[in-house]
Amino acid sequence: MAAREAVRAARREAERPRWRRLLAWPTVFVRSLWHSLWWFARELGEALGELLMTLFALGFVAAVGLLVSAAWQTAPLPTAVLVAGAVAFLVYGGVEFFRERRRGRLTMVAVCAFGFVALWVALPLLPFWPYWLF
Structure with a gap:
């Protein structure tokens, strides 16, 4: 043809x-x-x-870090509430990361934020992890 x-x-x-x-x-x-x-x-x-x-x-990360540092010196309680909200958002991203179906852009942002923070936290620990896991 x-x-x-x-x-x-x-x-x-x-x-x-x-x-x-x-x-x-x-x-x-x-x-x-x-x-x-x-x-x-x-x-x-x-x-x-x-x-x-x-x-x-x-x-943005640098500015937020500086603002949280300045806010902690000024008002620790509202800063702790703000940081708790951010941690809750990251936990939501972690829960949605392990689900099969993901819906919406906010969910994807939460999953990406969780992945970024998880890798950022895990990076210093990588030399101590056993290599047979990879």
């Missing part, structure tokens, strides 16, 4: 006048160049977007 279509396309191309075939290659070249540039721009934009999100996340 595909071979027949290829033969039909070749015959249609051969039936076209020579001047139309000669004028077709610049448009094909420009079109393929445009698609290549568009793909490159999308990939570059995606990489820059990921870099900006990473920088934003690290800045």
Whole structure:
């Protein structure tokens, strides 16, 4: 079936006048160049977007750490309540991580937050874990 279509396309191309075939290659070249540039721009934009999100996340973590430190010195009880709420959110993410069905964006954010914190906490402990577990 595909071979027949290829033969039909070749015959249609051969039936076209020579001047139309000669004028077709610049448009094909420009079109393929445009698609290549568009793909490159999308990939570059995606990489820059990921870099900006990473920088934003690290800045956010640093700012929250400084605010929690300053808040603890000023008012320890409300700070403890705030930190307890964040820990509850992370526990919710951990519970949802081990479930089969996940629903909603908030759940995915909680699961990602749990995964990030779990890896961040486990990283210093990795040299002490037995290697046969991996």
